[in-house]
Amino acid sequence: MKDYEALSKKHFDGQAAEYDQRDTYYYSQNGKISCRDIAERIKGVPYETLLDVGCGTGFLIDLMAKRKPAKYCGVDLSDEMIRVAKGKAIPGAEFVVGSADKLPYPDETFDIVTCSQSFHHYPYPEKAMREALRVLKPGGLYILSDTGLGGIGGWIDNHILFKLMSSGDCHTTDRKGIAKMMEKTGFTIADSRQIKGMIYTVTGKK
Ligand SMILES: C[S@@+](CC[C@H](N)C(=O)[O-])C[C@H]1O[C@@H](n2cnc3c(N)ncnc32)[C@H](O)[C@@H]1O
Secondary structure, three states: OOOHHHHHHHHHHHHHHHHOOOOOOOOOHHHHHHHHHHHHHHOOOOOOEEEEEOOOOOHHHHHHHHHOOOEEEEEEOOHHHHHHHHHOOOOOEEEEEOOOOOOOOOOOOEEEEEEEOOHHHOOOHHHHHHHHHHHEEEEEEEEEEEEOOOHHHHHHHHHHHHHHOOOOOOOOOOHHHHHHHHHHHOOEEEEEEEEEOOEEEEEEEO
16 A cells, blocks of 8 residues: 555645645545634634644644634644644644544544535544544544545545655545445444535434
8 A cells, every 4th residue: 555644745745835825626525615614613612723634835723713612633744734734723732743543632522523625635544533433522623624535436536546646635425435435433423515516514423
């Protein structure tokens, strides 16, 4: 298997400086759509601690911190993404370099765990989902937004297209597939919606 984490890190280290400004498909466009939808899903949900996995430049945490003071943590593989996020000096926010597969937090730390446009990069998605479940408090929410296809389009992406790419994309999963994976991991599905084209958000409750 390719070293997808090394590819993602190289790719996003290279994009970090321009990521927020370049509002195109291959930069922050889908991320902004997903982050804004996740923020909508959180409206009215009480929380004190939120973790964003694959946080990139901290766009979602910045959005949330402007709405509500809380403890915000962001984890990302890319040192350069984390450097840009830290540079924003967001009140209440801590950013660390790390992998979704091995979150550097104790069990039952967070009220909400989010993941925007990052899950399709994870070489071991089931492991990453189990990590989200582990660090969530009982009753906490896992809100995952991503771009993905099922059926023949998904098969072509997963078996042909992604093998040729060097951006660290390694598997596409559609909304139903993510909901199934969440249920298998131990979440109860609280909400599932297609936002725009292939972009969806699924919310699981621990
Ligand atoms: C398309 S960007 C999305 C960034 C941000 N969440 C957003 O929506 O704007 C994907 C991010 O996932 C990170 N990433 C990829 N694989 C990862 C992994 N295994 N663990 C943690 N972060 C990862 C990348 O470094 C990158 O910053």
